[in-house]
Amino acid sequence: MLALAKKSFHHPDEVRTPPLTRVEVIVFGNAKAARMTLQPGWHWAEHIKPVAGTPTCQSHHVGTVLAGQLRVTHPDSGEIEIGPGDAYEILPGHDAWVVGDEPFVGLEFETTTVEEYATGGKH
DSSP states (O other): OOSSOOOOTTSOSEEEOOTTEEEEEEEETTEEEEEEEEOTTOBHHHHTHHHHOSSSBOOOEEEEEEESEEEEEETTTEEEEEOTTOEEEEOSSBEEEEESSSOEEEEEOOHHHHHHTTTTSOO
């Protein structure tokens, strides 16, 4: 492994495109990061649940918001809305949807989630 490495989301190692979703994945050895773009009208229960096959999202998300707004509900914690400049941690068992008419763009840093999100694995 190199001591220094640089990659661009303009040329990701992998791209996933379920409906209204674009997940661009960057790989650095065992570490992975993703840029997730969710279009207006995106709702986990409608657009990812059919791929995931679970009643709620089972991913552990850790990231930061670059643009747009996302509302997230969790039975243990209620509801939050995240937007530009917010850092977030979202535990498994949630639902989420884009709020407003601007795409939501977030950077994700939890490697297992980046590996599996929108692939038919754990979501």
